[in-house]
Amino acid sequence: MVDNQPLDRRPGSSTSGRTAADDAIVFEHVRKEYADGTVAVGDLSLAVRRHEILALVGPSGCGKSTTLRMTNRLVEPTSGRIVVEGTDVTREDRVRLRRSMGYVIQSVGLFPHRTVAQNVATVPGLVGWDRRRARARASELLELVGLDPDRYGKRYPHELSGGEQQRVGVARALATDPPVLLMDEPFGAVDPAGRRRLQEEFHRIQRELGTTVMLVTHDIDEAVRLGDRVAVFSRGGVVEQLDDPVAVLSRPATDAVSDLVGDGAPVRLLGITRVSREDATAGGPPAPDAPVVRVGDTLAAALEAVAEASTGAGGAEAGAGVGGRVAVLPSDAPADARADHPGVLGTLDAAGVLAALRRAVEPEPADRSDPAA
Numbered sequence: 001m002v003d004n005q006p007l008d009r010r011p012g013s014s015t016s017g018r019t020a021a022d023d024a025i026v027f028e029h030v031r032k033e034y035a036d037g038t039v040a041v042g043d044l045s046l047a048v049r050r051h052e053i054l055a056l057v058g059p060s061g062c063g064k065s066t067t068l069r070m071t072n073r074l075v076e077p078t079s080g081r082i083v084v085e086g087t088d089v090t091r092e093d094r095v096r097l098r099r100s101m102g103y104v105i106q107s108v109g110l111f112p113h114r115t116v117a118q119n120v121a122t123v124p125g126l127v128g129w130d131r132r133r134a135r136a137r138a139s140e141l142l143e144l145v146g147l148d149p150d151r152y153g154k155r156y157p158h159e160l161s162g163g164e165q166q167r168v169g170v171a172r173a174l175a176t177d178p179p180v181l182l183m184d185e186p187f188g189a190v191d192p193a194g195r196r197r198l199q200e201e202f203h204r205i206q207r208e209l210g211t212t213v214m215l216v217t218h219d220i221d222e223a224v225r226l227g228d229r230v231a232v233f234s235r236g237g238v239v240e241q242l243d244d245p246v247a248v249l250s251r252p253a254t255d256a257v258s259d260l261v262g263d264g265a266p267v268r269l270l271g272i273t274r275v276s277r278e279d280a281t282a283g284g285p286p287a288p289d290a291p292v293v294r295v296g297d298t299l300a301a302a303l304e305a306v307a308e309a310s311t312g313a314g315g316a317e318a319g320a321g322v323g324g325r326v327a328v329l330p331s332d333a334p335a336d337a338r339a340d341h342p343g344v345l346g347t348l349d350a351a352g353v354l355a356a357l358r359r360a361v362e363p364e365p366a367d368r369s370d371p372a373a
């Protein structure tokens with residue numbers, strides 16, 4: 001497996017007790033004015049916390065890519081300071097800097113005349129790993145992104161689908177296990193269903209490796225689904241809001257954020273808010289053939305199950321008293337577990353889904369961590 005231990009140090013939205021040492025990337029009054037006078041980024045100050053995914057989202061031309069590319073000096077800042085893992089990037093050798101960070105872009109940029117395994121082993125080779133170690137690492141990474149190394153390793157990029165190429169791009173960027181990964185519309189070229197799957201798998205890998213990720217996207221859905229925090233940009237690299245996804249969707253700070261979020265906020269909130277143990281209410285056992293949801297499922301999935309329970313044979317026939325009640329199971333319940341599973345936590349209905357959503361969008365009370373509260 002990978003070198004790093006799994007990390008369970010995810011940053012929350014709280015800022016209490018944080019120090020600058022918790023930040024992996026820091027922008028201090030950064031400005032980028034291109035040669036023709038275009039001010040892509042006016043005066044940006046922003047920090048990316050270690051081990052988080054920070055999603056930069058905003059309309060076309062607002063300076064997202066410029067910001068990302070200044071981090072590995074594909075674009076030189078005009079002024080200001082960017083510090084990555086304690087090092088001022090302008091003081092670092094550019095080539096070394098780029099090799100020390102993963103970089104994934106929409107067009108993938110795989111080397112067409114190198115096999116998939118050779119592509120993934122490129123950076124390990126460049127930084128001096130011996131061949132055997134680089135090859136072993138390539139196999140490990142291909143497996144991690146869901147590609148069988150025996151089957152795919154010998155193929156050339158043109159022998160892969162777009163989604164498979166994107167996976168190889170991610171594997172290549174992670175090959176040396178860089179602490180920081182920069183991603184510019186990484187899943188843009190993939191169809192919506194494949195994109196969703198890739199996002200989920202990438203999220204799992206990122207959690208496992210604990211990589212700090214700065215991700216650029218113009219897609220608010222992608223930003224709220226993947227980001228631990230979301231930075232909404234407007235023209236000139238202005239940060240309109242920097243917050244956790246639920247806050248961005250439910251409490252947009254400015255009109256620009258509202259415009260970006262549009263009318264779809266409630267649906268998006270259902271898609272990113274998860275069923276928790278507290279959402280399961282007592283009130284009689286569920287019907288044995290009631291649909292089930294698990295702790296950790298999205299509220300969108302729960303709502304679908306509730307709808308199924310109220311229209312399908314299961315809920316109505318079961319005589320459970322209220323149509324549309326589903327059974328809530330623990331997250332680790334077996335895949336084929338039914339509503340009469342011995343570990344069932346309780347039930348959930350449409351009103352319960354709504355209550356869960358309401359709880360999620362309420363600002364956290366200051367004393368929430370106080371057990372006496």
Ligand SMILES: Nc1ncnc2c1ncn2[C@@H]1O[C@H](COP(=O)(O)OP(=O)(O)OP(=O)(O)O)[C@@H](O)[C@H]1O
Binds near residue numbers: 034035058066
């Ligand atoms: N090399 C360049 N020379 C001059 N202007 C540039 C250059 N690269 C980008 N720009 C301009 O800087 C601004 C910000 O561009 P940038 O690519 O950072 O935006 P973006 O938010 O990533 O946009 P998109 O979502 O369309 O990729 C735009 O007005 C763009 O036209």
